[in-house]
Amino acid sequence: MKIYRLLTEDDTSEFCHKVSLALSKGWTLYGDPTYAYDHANGVMRAGQAVTKEIEADYTPDMKLGQQ
Template identity: 65%
Template sequence: MTTLYRTITEDDTSQFCHRVTEALSRGWSLYGQPVMAFDAARGVMRMGQAVTKEIHGEYHPEMKLGAQ
């Protein structure tokens, strides 16, 4: 088994929630707490959430983690 790790980032909109929900529906699990930070250059709040997923097989750097 191999553990995959990725971080989902997005402006603080419903799109962020949809992206995290989609990852959860594909078997990813939340890893830690979500984070929020103000992007002063753009004047918006940004969100981030780390997720992990166990897969059979080996990790390869060319894997498209969002497609897993």
């Protein structure tokens, strides 16, 4: 089955590291990254969807980042 995550972070190198870590664990980019201005905190936020094929059945309590 395929699982989905949306990675988000302030638009800094930490976001790039978060996405790179997911890719190194077998996740695949899904679509284009997105950027939006966070008015409450005065920063740009970045997001990237990723997917991964797994052998297990999906359950709502699974920790997606640990797959």
